[in-house]
Amino acid sequence: MYKIRFVDLFSGIGGIRLAFEQAAHCLNIESECVLSSEINRDAQLVYQKNFxxxxxxxxxxxxxxxxxxxxxxxxxxxSFSHAGKKEGFIDTRGTLFFEITRLLDTxxxxxFIFENVRGLYSHDQGRTLATIKDEIQKRGYSFHAFLLNSANFGLPQNRVRIYLVGILDASPTFELISDLGPKDSHSYNPQQLSLFYPPKKSVTVADILENNPDEKYDCSPTFVNALKRIFNNDLNRLHGIRLIDYRGGNSIHSWDLGLRGECSVEEIELMNRFILKRRNKKFGEAQDGKLLTQEQIASFFKHPNLGEILxxxxxxxxxxxINDKYKPLSGNFSFEVxxxxxxNKISVTLVASDANRLGVYHNQRxxxxxxxxxARLQGFPDNFILHPNDDKAYHQLGNSVSINVVKAVAQEVIIKTLYSTQERIDKSQLKLCQAYVLGKDTSS
Known part of the structure; x- marks a missing residue:
C-alpha cells in the first residue's frame, strides 16, 4: 500500500486530519501524521483521545x-471573520499565517490544504488573499481558492468556508467548483460541486437528530410556556424561527415572550417599530447601535402616553x-435558544460563540x-470522542471543519499531487472509491 505523510498545523480537535485520513483510506493509501500542533489545552485533550x-x-x-x-x-x-473585527494581518492571530510560510521554508x-472563513476571500478588498497567494506562489506552489458550502457535500448545514490548495511545481486543474450555496437555510437546492460528492438525496436536519437525548437539553418550562402562548400551542411553527432583539422579520423578541415582564400591545408595537426604524439612515449611519431620543421615537410612534410607555x-x-437616549437592552444572548x-431543512452555520443555543422542536420536545x-452537522462520526464538558464541545465543534468537505478536497489534492509527481494509484481502487461516494453498487 502506498504511504503518504502529513503535518497537521492549528489542528484543533483534529477535523482536518480525520477528513484527510478518510480520503487517503478511500484511495487505498496509508497515511501517517508526522507532526501536529495545537495551542489550546482543551482541544489537545480531545485530539489525544481520538488519535x-x-x-x-x-x-x-x-x-x-x-x-x-x-x-x-x-x-x-x-482576524478575517465577519463576526470578528476583520483586522487581518494587523491582528497578531492573522500574522500566524506567516508562521506557516516560515515552516514551509524549512x-x-x-x-498543502488550508481552511479558513469565507471573510478571508474579500478581506481588505481582496488584498489579504492576494498577499497569501503571493507568499505561496513565490515558494513554487500553485494556488487555488474555493468557496464551498457544507450543504453541497451531504451535510445539512449552510456553512461556507474558503479552502486554499496548491501543489509544488505543478499547475493542476481541480474538479471542485466554488459555490456559496443558498442565501439562507430555507432555500437550499443541492448542487454537484465535486466528482466525489454529487447530491444523492437532500440531507436535512432530521437526519442528524437523536431520538431521545438527555432531558438536560430541554428548554425551561417558563421558556416553553411563553412560546406556546405566542403560537397558540402550535409549536411546529417554531421551525426556522430566530430569537433576537435587533432584527425584525421571522423573529421572536424578548418583549414578545415577556421574559423581563409582560408587555402591553402598545409596548410591543413600540419595540417592534424601534428596532425597525433605528436602522434607518435618517437617524445616523451606525447600523445596530443607534440611540434614539424620545422626540425621534415620536416621529414613528405617535402616542399620547409615549413617555409612560418608554x-x-x-x-x-x-x-x-443613556444620556436621554434609548436603546434596546436585550440581545440574542438573552434567550435559551x-x-x-x-x-425538514438545513441548519444555519454552526459557530463557536452560540453553537450551544441552537434549538429544535422534535418528538414533542x-x-x-x-x-x-x-458533531453530526459537521460530519464527525459517532465514534469520535467529544470533550466531556458540553460547552467546550459546542465551542470546539463550531470552530472545527466540515469533514465531508475537507475529505472531498483532500481526495482531489491527493490524486492531483500523485499524478503530478508521476506516482501511480491503484486505479481499480480509485474506481471503487468513486463508486462508493457516488452511491453506486460495487458488488458486481
Whole structure:
C-alpha cells in the first residue's frame, strides 16, 4: 500500500486530519501524521483521545518541519471573520499565517490544504488573499481558492468556508467548483460541486437528530410556556424561527415572550417599530447601535402616553436610557435558544460563540441541539470522542471543519499531487472509491 505523510498545523480537535485520513483510506493509501500542533489545552485533550497522539503547542516554538508530503492547516480565522473585527494581518492571530510560510521554508511538502472563513476571500478588498497567494506562489506552489458550502457535500448545514490548495511545481486543474450555496437555510437546492460528492438525496436536519437525548437539553418550562402562548400551542411553527432583539422579520423578541415582564400591545408595537426604524439612515449611519431620543421615537410612534410607555419599558429592562437616549437592552444572548432549526431543512452555520443555543422542536420536545448532533452537522462520526464538558464541545465543534468537505478536497489534492509527481494509484481502487461516494453498487 502506498504511504503518504502529513503535518497537521492549528489542528484543533483534529477535523482536518480525520477528513484527510478518510480520503487517503478511500484511495487505498496509508497515511501517517508526522507532526501536529495545537495551542489550546482543551482541544489537545480531545485530539489525544481520538488519535492517540500528543500535539505540540505553540507553532512559534517549532523550529522546522519533518519530512512530509502534505501540509494541512486550519489557521486562525478570527482576524478575517465577519463576526470578528476583520483586522487581518494587523491582528497578531492573522500574522500566524506567516508562521506557516516560515515552516514551509524549512521543508517544502508536495502539496498543502488550508481552511479558513469565507471573510478571508474579500478581506481588505481582496488584498489579504492576494498577499497569501503571493507568499505561496513565490515558494513554487500553485494556488487555488474555493468557496464551498457544507450543504453541497451531504451535510445539512449552510456553512461556507474558503479552502486554499496548491501543489509544488505543478499547475493542476481541480474538479471542485466554488459555490456559496443558498442565501439562507430555507432555500437550499443541492448542487454537484465535486466528482466525489454529487447530491444523492437532500440531507436535512432530521437526519442528524437523536431520538431521545438527555432531558438536560430541554428548554425551561417558563421558556416553553411563553412560546406556546405566542403560537397558540402550535409549536411546529417554531421551525426556522430566530430569537433576537435587533432584527425584525421571522423573529421572536424578548418583549414578545415577556421574559423581563409582560408587555402591553402598545409596548410591543413600540419595540417592534424601534428596532425597525433605528436602522434607518435618517437617524445616523451606525447600523445596530443607534440611540434614539424620545422626540425621534415620536416621529414613528405617535402616542399620547409615549413617555409612560418608554418608562415602563426601561423599568422592565427592554430599553436602556443613556444620556436621554434609548436603546434596546436585550440581545440574542438573552434567550435559551437563538434559532430553531427546521428538521425538514438545513441548519444555519454552526459557530463557536452560540453553537450551544441552537434549538429544535422534535418528538414533542422543545430543546437545544446536543453536542453529538452538532458533531453530526459537521460530519464527525459517532465514534469520535467529544470533550466531556458540553460547552467546550459546542465551542470546539463550531470552530472545527466540515469533514465531508475537507475529505472531498483532500481526495482531489491527493490524486492531483500523485499524478503530478508521476506516482501511480491503484486505479481499480480509485474506481471503487468513486463508486462508493457516488452511491453506486460495487458488488458486481
Amino acid at each position: 492517540a497522539q500528543t500535539t505540540l503547542g505553540d507553532i512559534r516554538l517549532i523550529d522546522k518541519l519533518p519530512e512530509h508530503e502534505f501540509l494541512l492547516a486550519g489557521f486562525p480565522c478570527q 521543508y517544502k511538502p508536495q502539496a 418608562n415602563s419599558l426601561v423599568t422592565k429592562k427592554y430599553l436602556k436610557l 437563538y434559532k430553531f432549526v427546521d428538521p 422543545v430543546r437545544r441541539l446536543t453536542p453529538r448532533e452538532a
